[in-house]
Amino acid sequence: MITSVTKLDAISKEEYLELEKKVQNSPWRQSFHIQPVTGLLNDPNGLAWYNGFYHLFYQWFPFGPVHGTKYWYHLRSRDLVSWEDLGIGLAPDQSTDSHGVYSGSSMEKDGLLYLFYTGNHRDDNWVRHSSQCLAVMDQEGRIVKKNTPLIPEPPAGITEHFRDPKVWKGKNGYLMITGAQKISQTGTALIYQSADLKRWDYGGELAVPWKTKAFMWECPDYFEAEGYGILMMCPQGMETEEPGNSNIYETGYLIGNPMNEETLTFDGSRYERIDYGFDFYAPQTFLDPFGRRILFGWMGLPEILYPTDQYGWAHCLTIPRELTVVNGRLRQNPVKEMEQMRSDPVYETILMDDESYEDKRFYGRHYELLVEIVDQTAGVFEISIRQNKQEKTMIRYSRNDKMICVDRSASGEVFAEDYGFLRKARLEGGLKEVRIFSDESSLEVFINQGEVSFSLRIFPDKSSIETVFTAREGCVKASIQKWNLRI
Ligand code: FRU
Numbered sequence: 001m002i003t004s005v006t007k008l009d010a011i012s013k014e015e016y017l018e019l020e021k022k023v024q025n026s027p028w029r030q031s032f033h034i035q036p037v038t039g040l041l042n043d044p045n046g047l048a049w050y051n052g053f054y055h056l057f058y059q060w061f062p063f064g065p066v067h068g069t070k071y072w073y074h075l076r077s078r079d080l081v082s083w084e085d086l087g088i089g090l091a092p093d094q095s096t097d098s099h100g101v102y103s104g105s106s107m108e109k110d111g112l113l114y115l116f117y118t119g120n121h122r123d124d125n126w127v128r129h130s131s132q133c134l135a136v137m138d139q140e141g142r143i144v145k146k147n148t149p150l151i152p153e154p155p156a157g158i159t160e161h162f163r164d165p166k167v168w169k170g171k172n173g174y175l176m177i178t179g180a181q182k183i184s185q186t187g188t189a190l191i192y193q194s195a196d197l198k199r200w201d202y203g204g205e206l207a208v209p210w211k212t213k214a215f216m217w218e219c220p221d222y223f224e225a226e227g228y229g230i231l232m233m234c235p236q237g238m239e240t241e242e243p244g245n246s247n248i249y250e251t252g253y254l255i256g257n258p259m260n261e262e263t264l265t266f267d268g269s270r271y272e273r274i275d276y277g278f279d280f281y282a283p284q285t286f287l288d289p290f291g292r293r294i295l296f297g298w299m300g301l302p303e304i305l306y307p308t309d310q311y312g313w314a315h316c317l318t319i320p321r322e323l324t325v326v327n328g329r330l331r332q333n334p335v336k337e338m339e340q341m342r343s344d345p346v347y348e349t350i351l352m353d354d355e356s357y358e359d360k361r362f363y364g365r366h367y368e369l370l371v372e373i374v375d376q377t378a379g380v381f382e383i384s385i386r387q388n389k390q391e392k393t394m395i396r397y398s399r400n401d402k403m404i405c406v407d408r409s410a411s412g413e414v415f416a417e418d419y420g421f422l423r424k425a426r427l428e429g430g431l432k433e434v435r436i437f438s439d440e441s442s443l444e445v446f447i448n449q450g451e452v453s454f455s456l457r458i459f460p461d462k463s464s465i466e467t468v469f470t471a472r473e474g475c476v477k478a479s480i481q482k483w484n485l486r487i
Contacts, residue, residue, distance in 0.1 A: 002015075004061075005099065006063055006068070006069070007069060007091070007093075008071075008091070011063075016062075019039070019063060019064075020038055022038075022311055023037065023038050023311055023312050026308055026312075026313065027311075027440075028307065029440060029441075030439045030440050031366045031439055031440055032081075032341060032366065032439055033299070033316040033317060033318075033439050033442060034056070034058065034083060034316060034317040035313070035316040035317075036062075036314075036316075037085075038063070038064075038313055039060060039061045039062040039063050039064055039312065039314075040060070040064070040066060040067065040313070040314045041059065041060055041073070041298070041300075041316060041317070042058070042059040042067070042070075042281075042282065042302075043058065043059045043282035043284070043298050044057070044058050044282070044284045044296040044298065045058060045104055045105065045117070045284065046105055046106040047106065047286040047294070048106040048107075048108065048113055048286055049286070049287075049289050050108055051139050053076040054076060054077045054078070054079075054080055054288070055106070055113070055137075056074075056083070056317075057072040057073060057075070057090070058075075058298075059071075059102070059298075060072070060088075064309075064312055065309040065312065065313060065314035067302065069099055069100050070092065070100040070101055071088050072088070072089040072090035072101050072115075073088060073089060074086040074087060074088065079337050080335050080337045080338075081337050081338065081341060081487060082487050089115075090143065092120075094145060095121060096121055096129075096131050096133060097117070097119035097120060097121065097133060098121050099120045099121055099128075100120035101117050101118075101119070101120075102117060102118035102119070102130075103163065103164045103218075103219060104116040104132075104164060104166070105165060105166040105167050105284065105286075106167075107169070107197060112138055112139075113136070113137040114134060114135075114136055114167070114197050115136065115137060115143065116165040116176065117132075117133055117134075117135070117165070118130055118132060118133070118163035118165065119131045119132075127160070128161075129153070129160060130154065130160050130161070130162045131149035131150075131151060131152045131153060132149060132163075132165045132178065132192075133145070133149045134197075150198065150199075150200050151192065154180065155190065155202050157182055157183055158180045158181065158182060158188075159181045159182070159183060161216050162178060162181070163179055163218070164179045164218055165178050165192075166219075166220060166221045166222065168222065168223065170261045171261055173193055173194060174193070174194045174197055175191055175193055175194075175261065176192040176194070176200060177206065177221070177222050178190050179218045179219060180216075180217065181216045185215050186214065187214040187215055187217035188206070189205070189231070189233065190205055190206070191204060191264050203264050204264050205264070206231075206265075206266055207264060207266065208254060208265075208266050208267075208268060208269070209267060209268075210254055210268065210269050210271055212238055212271075213239060214237045215236055215237040216235075217235050217236070218233070218234040218236060218249075219234050219282040219283070219284065220232065221283070221285055222259065222266075223287075223293060224258050225293055225323065225324070225325050226324070226325045228256065228257070228258070228325055229256055229258040229259045229268060230253055230254070230255050230268070230325075231255075232252070232274060233251070233253075234249055234250070234251045234281055234282055235250070235252065236249045237249075242420075244420045245422045245423065246420070247278065247280075247301055247419060248302070248303055248304060248419060249281060249301060249302060251273070251275065251281055252271050252273050253271070253272055253274055254266070254270065254271055255272070255325070256268030274297075274330065274453075275297065275332075275453050275454065275455050276406075276423050276452055276454050277423055277444075277453070277454035277456040278416065278419070278423055278454075278456040278457070279299045279442075279455055279456050279457045280297050280318070280455040281300065281302070282297065283295050283297035283298070283318075284296060284297075285323060292335070293322065293324075294322055294335060295318075295321045295322075295332060296318055297321075297455065298315065298317060299315065299316050299317060299442055299455050299457060300314065300315035300316075300457070301416075304416050305415060306415055306457065307413040307415055307459040308459070316442065319338060320334070320335045321333060321335065322334075322335050326451075329451070331449065331451060332453050333446060333450040334435075334437065334444075334446065341483075342483035343484050344483060344484045345482070345483050346361040346362065346483075347480070347481045347482075348362075348479070348480050349374070349479045350469060350477070350478055350479075351475065351476075351477045352378075352469060352470065352471035352475065352476050352477075353471065353474070354472060354473065354475075356469065356470040356471075357468070357470075358469070361482070362467040363465045364465055365438060365439075365440060365464075366438065366440065366485050366486065367438050367484050368435070368436065368438075368482065368485055369383075369385070369436040369438070369480070369481070370433070370434075370435050370436075370480070371383060371435075371436075371469075371478050371479075372433050372478060372480075373432055373433065373434075373476065374478055374479060375475070375477040376399060376430075376471075376474075376475070376476045376477075377475050377476075378399065378471035378472055378473055378474035378475055379473035379474060380396060380397070380399070380472040380473060381396070381399075381469075381471055381472075381476045382395070382396045382468075382472070383396075383434060383436075383468075383469055384466075384469075385436065385443070385466075385467050386438065386465065387464055387465075387466040387468060388460075388461060388463045388464040388465070388466060390410070390461075391411060391412050391464045392410050392466075392468075393406070393407070393408050393411040393443060393458055395436075397427075397431040399430070399431075401426075402427050402428065402430060404425055404427055404431060404452065405422055405423070405424045406422070406423050406424075406445060406454045408456060408458055409421035409422075411458035411459070412458055412460030412461060412464065413459035423454055425447070425452040427447065427448060427452065429448070431447065432449075433447065434446075434447055441457055441458060441459055442456065442457050443455075443456050443458060444456075467482075
């Protein structure tokens, strides 16, 4: 019987083919997003440009939509658009990672790619033991694990919730940041230092002025851009601003001066969300050879059931996004390479006076839609997409309060209802542009060139293809462009 601790070598080829068949019969398989062949995908791991390829791994449980014993699944790409499937990168085959090769990152040194991950082990009493471990990939793609963990246990004062090492090159050697929980049940991030990526010394807790009631920080990531230091993390158990319309766990960042690597202090005190959508978690960034800071996120959340579960799979990653800092805030935009997928362009300038505009050329399921607002006197501007007689997903901007809102209350199969159907963000400078990437079961919406983004899964019927633009209480003039997307 397959359980959450089953491993691949314990089942037959036929049993695995059965699982694949079940997934292939699923509606809602994505067309241009990274998704699991079977089972569950979660965090992106080990992102790198190495030896002429972009490398990406993701957290994977092969046998169903549950958070069981995790593997790292490996893909590579030359252009961030088409991905080559390289199969299992790291398997839970050591005593230290027997219950999961958990999340981590990578760093190139001396022609090798060092992969840092958390070994998750459960003892006979199901007590968790976490260690930070290393595997090394060479230029032929061979991955070899080092047998002894780099950091065998959490430091004093930290519980076994100690995971997700992210490594970067600091001013005097390498630094590693991990997510952690203090014995007082509050979340934090820890810093380790190394000269050679092999021997790591504990530096201490990263001191930040920001206070939260979160009980755990998962997947921290620190980087510098345009003179700022940026700390991203997933603080679990924060008090939410809008109970009833917010995610179970959120992902945010602190921005400030670059971290002081001697004192391990970081002055970032303003917390901002990274993405305002329903399904976004555990993002990771890396620097590519062109100097771009690129992010992938998990378009899903822990502890939520999704409609694809019944077909034996769950989740996908976001499209790759380039991060920049504008006026002290992070922006994220799809990487330029996404334009390679465009085909069948259509373009129109539309003027609506308290009315709707609709044209079949803008219908579809797998497309990019770019809406540039030329002028808006209307109180409300709405873009309804993936619509049929019963279903629609609504993007609504109201000029009075400058709020942009995504409504998935009628997006198809209902799920995560305890967390509401609306997500909102305020646009200080008003609405100028909406750019939407629609795939079979997801939407990624970028507002005003990445000032705000919304990532969400939707599970509509195949017939939900209509697109309708509406101005209420006044006029909207907009130029609209659409491309079908295919890899
Ligand atoms: C975040 C996370 C990480 C952990 C991994 C396990 O989604 O819980 O903290 O390493 O997933 O799959």
